[in-house]
Amino acid sequence: MTNLTALRPPQPWTAPTAAGPVEETLRLPGSKSMTARALVLSALAGGSSTLRRPLRARDTELMAAGLRALGTHVSVTDDERWLVRPRPLQGPAHIDVGLAGTIMRFAPPVAGLATGPVTFDGDPYARRRPLGPLVEALRSLQVRIDAAPGGTLPLTVRGTGRVTGGDVLIDASASSQFVSGLLLAAPRFDHGVVVRHVGPPVPSAPHLRMTVQMLRAAGAGVDDSTPDVWVVEPGRLTGRGWDIEPDLSGAVPFFAAALVTGGEVTLLGWPRGSNQPVDRLRALLSEMGGEVALGTNGLTVRGSGVVHGLDADLSDVGELTPVLAALATIADSPSRLRGVAHIRAHETDRVAALARELTALGADITESLDGLEIRPRPLRGGTFDTYDDHRMAHAASLIGLVVPGIELSDVACTSKTMPEFPALWSTMVAGKDDRRPGSHPVT
Template sequence: MVSEVLWNAPVADRPVDALVRVPGSKSLTARWMLLAAAAQQPSELRGALVSRDTRLMRDALERLGAILEARDDALLVTPIPPPPEHPAAPLEIHTGLAGTVMRFVPMLAALHHGDVRFTGDEPALARPMDPVIDALRQQGVEVTEHGAPGRLPITVHGTGRLRGGRIEVDSSASSQFISNVLLVAARADDALELVHVGDKLPSLPHIDMTAETLREVGIECTHDTDEQGRHRWRVTPGEIRPVSIVVEPDLSNAGPFLAAAVATEGTIAVDDWPEVTTQPGDAYRELLTRMGAEVWREGRTLCVRGTGRIRGIDADLSAVGELTPTIAALAALADSPSTLRGVGHLRGHETDRLKALATELTKLGARTLELEDGLEIHPGPLHGEVFETYEDHRLATAAAIIGLRVPDLQVIDIGTTQKTLPDFVGMWLSMLHTDPLEDGEA
């Protein structure tokens, strides 16, 4: 149920000027946790994100038999033990709204000998799971669907093995359907060949991220195209090497803070921005420059300065769809219209993000049209309103950005940001040098 607590989004009374340190990447934390649980020896993860999504991943892996312990600012992961000879007692895993849990863990559950039921928050029951179910069945794994076809809840009847071979997956709705298979493919009996058969492939950087993490644990993963021009990945079975890794900061979560600099003619520096990364959030450097900001590096710090002008943008965000709410918020504050394209897959995220953004931005005064695969945003005089977040953390942070310039903007359920950034409110108020006792939840 959506909380009706309203958060008064603070207005910036001066340009922001702050050094921001964001926690570890949610996407990388999820991948490293799962790979560490599937390895043969214990691993150590430093800088891992602690949020609702990663707590749900931790709980899922522990239910399957892994041991995860926080010790000395590190997360120690003892892998899942080999499956027992006889089927274990049935398990249930609650995915919340975490796509990484609902889409990544079922394939791992096939390596468990016994039944594993997956369910989640009510909005999660509407998110597509067809490609996950289909991939499992192509691997000879029995899956029972308890609700609407291709949706949670489901039960994976694990036998303790995956056979490998060729799999065809339509990942048009989410790159997670490809990563789902790749992350566990090294544990299959035979080499695995995965072919994407959909019309489009969103968020390719996230799949590149998966392939890179596999290589870092010693697994051979190649990517090319087949004779029909379709994306194809091959994974060779092998032992997943234990790691001692530092998780990169979450560059997507840095986005709202960088946007604050653009919105207020201020300067924000984000510490430990990697030189080379597979994270989609790295695209903020180019996107914010195109919207009129000054962007530069100082060593390992990325700096963004607002120039007083926010330009509208025409951008294909298909590879970096998760950045859309932040860019849309700035587009509502811009001096010319924007068109954000290639993000039809956002309709299947925590909410239908295109519909939600169109509804809420229009309500504030920025007429926003839903396109088949994107948004057309026409800036106008904005006014305070109650901004609905639809239990979506990125809608909440988009509202906070606009609130820097628009008085009396109230955000429903700002706490949904705990999904990936547990102390967003504290960080936001600290950036503004605002007393949390004066501007907080009403």
């Protein structure tokens, strides 16, 4: 099936350059990770659910469309409040995953609970993203799956309306989403599931904790007290209201802008208790020269205009690597970002792409299997290929704050998680009363 969204023309964009410190207070869309999990849990619950302030973006709309294709009622007409009413899951159905790891890894276990065949495919690069360990895990639970060699897309799940469940071994070192996908559907398995990870450490541990916390909030019995073992008891999930937090990953480029320009950026609506790795982000930005504070008005980051180098293992927050790498190129000392071999299989090979594009702008980069060594040098303008990857676009936009003439090959890829990004970024740079030029699409 042709994915028309993937065939959209690229939208080149000249990143605006800041004339001084940025000062901004903004309210960002909801977390993609929380929205995706809430949609799945709501589709499997025993009653209706509402998602308050969810993220409306390509990934989450494709997730909603996929669940709708299986028979679930998902209403997204109100941007502030999505309604999910569970219905019997059934095929035949087709689910377009786009380029979203959450859909290609969360939806197949759900499809195993449907009656009838469910096909999956997505953007061309999606066929290269790792999926094999999840396919083999589901097969070991007696789910029938037809997949391309290596367990990649396109694939067909031939559901029978039930999954027996039980014990399963999986190597989730390529993505924590392999585990999350199994756990989210497990309460509906006849015997629940016991997932045992075997292999190198699972990356993105905060996302796994989010999965466990949200399962418990929906009424599931989950035991994660043993390292690398997750036990989910069979049982009924409860429909409920989900308050979706602002997207911390989406806020990172805005926070980084404060560091780069010596400004101040506040994200409104940040909760005191969070399912996202805010403490880890606070530590990283503080080490790079920022001041991070959580107050009654939200989460605020202040910068001095001087950025320090960073030596950090980012295995738990790999999605932050592109923006942190961009910060490192304009720091006052070298940086080493490591522990992120798994992001080579994200929307693109982010390690290789960052090395290539940052070097082209003049940075001194050494690429390793699991990260980057970055030695700052004077940067120059030029075209920055975004590889249809929203995080790459964020990195390029950040550099553009202090390096004139940074042209993104495509800014429309930010619609994956934040369609408003170009407008929000341009408004922040221009200030409330002075809309400076340079923040418009290239024609």
